[in-house]
Amino acid sequence: MIGRMILTYPDAARRTGTFLLLALITLMVYSLGVSPAWIGMVLPTSSEWLAANPALGRLVSAVMIAVIAALNWKALRQLPRHWQITGVWLELFVLLMIFFYSFNLSFAFIAKKISFLISQGVVTTLYISVISIAVATVIALLGAIAKLSRNGVIYGLATFYTSLFRGLPLLMQIYIIYLGLPQVGYVISAVPAGILALSLCYGAYMTEIFRAGIESIPRGQSEGATALGLSPSQTMGLVILPQAMRVIIPPTGNQFIAMLKDSSLISVVGVWELMYLARTQGQTEFRHIEMLITASMIYWILSIGLEFIQSRIEARFGRFNVR
């Protein structure tokens, strides 16, 4: 019945659908308990009425938000795709900034501390992450080759390693390396311990990514290379890995971004990286939230940098896929 109505009156059906969607958004916004205070700010003369009718005010507020969202949607639809993307990013970013602004942050405090946060915290975070990423990549490559090995000893080593380091919480690994290694007579300072823990942990995750990437290349490729006389390592380096990169890079980019933020766990052993400074600098003047939000935004900016690098590398290794 409904199906036939939709087919016979497509326009009416679409309008009804739009209306229902709007009603649904309104209901959701209303039931989330939106405050009508913002109408009072935009339109000061209405604040008395809003104070007198709180329930009705909420409803009006919800309807207006739904209508604004709908108009916004319509407006963005007019634009070409590229500008749609830019528009969505800008709007959401402004909303996020308004959200942070609502915390009543002291920008003077942020301005005072940010240079130290960057010169000490970001630098430490970055160099720990970059070294860990490089080491983890090497470990992952070796781990993946070991996991594909027919040699039982090598396979056993690789599986135990990935199982252990994927299985233990990263925080625990940091403690074990920093506090545990001195027990067996090897004293390690905090930064190398952190780098070691991050490399081993992410190397284990990335081993699986590399293995899957290598296995995704059809067997004919290594047979073709072998028949031409290439050695196993030449086959891997010249034929298999360059192709596997296309599969390996996107999840590896994920891992790098995750590692960048997980480097904050090293703060537990007292390394002056970004998160540690954000917590300690905020404490002195009870301005925790300022420092935490600033640090978060810095992490975000660094992640965007990694995303950018990832897309560049992806384009490079995908260029043979043209037709």
Next chain:
Amino acid sequence: MPTSIDTASLEITLSGVHKWYGQYHALDDINLSIAPREKVVICGPSGSGKSTLIRCVNRLEAHQQGRIVVGGVEVGEDERKVDAIRREVGMVFQQFNLFPHLTILENCILAPMWVKRIPRAQATEIAMDYLNRVRIPEQANKYPGQLSGGQQQRVAIARALCMNPKVMLFDEPTSALDPEMVKEVLDTMVSLANEGMTMVCVTHEMGFARQVADRVIFMDQGRIVEEGEPDEFFAHPKTDRASLFLSQLLH
């Protein structure tokens, strides 16, 4: 047993070769000798062990019993010997197995540069020469994915030839091609045969076999059932199994 290959008159000998995949007897007492410059076509129903046989010659598969000797060097566990053999034995596959991330030219110069340590300029010169011979020099800077199946297979032949092999193994080179592309690949193989290359071809292209083969080998269930000159084999197969196979093929 020397490791250096006798390249002047490279002969392939298989004696008493057996291979099993688990319980499955893939090669059953293969005895075969291929003279220099000889053209041998191997045919037979699917699963008869044709591909396995030629893949044992350059040790893409390992045989478990018997001896395979290529140019005086035995194919076996010794990797240096196997490497020496692979340098003299080119192979063309059913699925081409070109490297999709490299251009046509890069496909052709990869092995000469890394295996034979030939400088890039010289390797490029050799590669362009062979790409001319298979009549696709203008595609040199494209990627394999941009070429038709027939063109890809001709590139695969040129790539193998760039290593200057004494023997070429063909593993069903036209089976994955659209019908209209079969001829261009077969023409390339015929001109290669006319130049005196030793060739071992697994193929069902009976026209090609009649035209170039010195000998046809018919396999079934891992055994060599029958062998003979092509005209004799196609006109008067000696075994029932071969005549049944041929009757199905020609209809």
